[in-house]
Amino acid sequence: MLESDLIEKLHDCQKVVVFTGAGISAESGIPTFRDAQTGLWSKFNPQDVASTEAFRKNPQLVWDWYVHRAEFVRNAEPNSGHKAVSTLQACVADLSVITQNIDNLHQRAGTRNVLELHGSLFRLKAFVDTDELFAGDTSPIICHICDGYAIFDECDPYASKEDLSAIELRAGPVPRCPGCGALLRPDIVWFGEPLDIDILDSATRLADSCDLLICIGSSLEVQPAASIPVRAKCAGATIIEINPEPTSLSSHADVFLQGKAAEILPAFVNMVWNNGETSC
Ligand code: OAD
Numbered sequence: 001m002l003e004s005d006l007i008e009k010l011h012d013c014q015k016v017v018v019f020t021g022a023g024i025s026a027e028s029g030i031p032t033f034r035d036a037q038t039g040l041w042s043k044f045n046p047q048d049v050a051s052t053e054a055f056r057k058n059p060q061l062v063w064d065w066y067v068h069r070a071e072f073v074r075n076a077e078p079n080s081g082h083k084a085v086s087t088l089q090a091c092v093a094d095l096s097v098i099t100q101n102i103d104n105l106h107q108r109a110g111t112r113n114v115l116e117l118h119g120s121l122f123r124l125k126a127f128v129d130t131d132e133l134f135a136g137d138t139s140p141i142i143c144h145i146c147d148g149y150a151i152f153d154e155c156d157p158y159a160s161k162e163d164l165s166a167i168e169l170r171a172g173p174v175p176r177c178p179g180c181g182a183l184l185r186p187d188i189v190w191f192g193e194p195l196d197i198d199i200l201d202s203a204t205r206l207a208d209s210c211d212l213l214i215c216i217g218s219s220l221e222v223q224p225a226a227s228i229p230v231r232a233k234c235a236g237a238t239i240i241e242i243n244p245e246p247t248s249l250s251s252h253a254d255v256f257l258q259g260k261a262a263e264i265l266p267a268f269v270n271m272v273w274n275n276g277e278t279s280c
Pocket of ligand 1: 020024100101191218262
């Protein structure tokens with residue numbers, strides 16, 4: 001699969017970034033977004049289920065859609081691709097994952113240092129409709145429970161952060177913040193929304209300073225996430241890409257390994273870091 005010089009170079013890399021998209025979870029049974037036939041966006045219009053406008057128009061519809069996805073993901077298991085990332089983390093001095101996935105499967109496979117660029121299905125936050133809030137005559141404050149904007153008179157001083165963290169993405173009416181009564185929504189980046197600036201900043205720094213970036217299972221069609229592997233390339237990192245289909249990165253990668261992550265990644269990790277032995 002790889003030349004011995006390259007194996008040696010990869011083995012010496014100290015700072016590794018694994019950049020992942022929906023493809024790494026495909027073999028856990030979680031649909032990707034853009035694959036023809038099976039991709040989520042071939043069945044749903046993202047504007048109808050994953051946008052501020054959709055939630056404003058019909059919060060229950062959007063909530064129910066994410067409840068369904070969360071149930072699906074809770075029943076899925078990390079596959080051998082996720083596990084190989086975790087194995088690799090034990091082999092190199094410094095490995096971080098930058099993922100576009102919201103499914104928590106890297107963490108469930110035992111991987112640490114995971115930056116979730118697009119949020120998580122397993123955290124909630126307040127839906128803040130600033131247009132509506134700032135249109136009234138009362139000045140909004142920051143809610144002491146959900147950190148979203150709230151109206152002072154509507155806040156419950158006895159509510160605690162634990163009351164909020166006890167609420168999950170489960171079937172039922174859309175829950176409200178126990179502190180201020182704002183509707184709660186999944187902490188996911190919706191269409192048209194900016195990424196969390198601190199997370200994006202951390203991801204950019206990692207891209208600028210890594211020796212090796214392994215890009216797995218992303219179509220690289222969504223910005224600014226798609227710029228991360230390109231930044232790493234421009235900063236001089238070695239780039240490996242794993243995907244059944246070529247992407248805009250493939251011709252710029254040092255190696256493009258064509259195939260499924262769950263099959264290719266364990267073999268790749270074993271070849272570079274284990275030399276066929278059982279431990280690295
Ligand atoms: P996409 O659905 O756009 O791309 C999935 C990629 O995974 C494609 O390039 C496939 O060829 C590849 N793939 C499919 N099966 C694979 C397998 N078994 N092993 C490896 N790769 C495989 O998903 P993303 O690039 O993750 O954003 O999409 C980026 C963002 O677009 C998502 O985070 C989501 C979506 O809109 C938000 O929801 C904000």
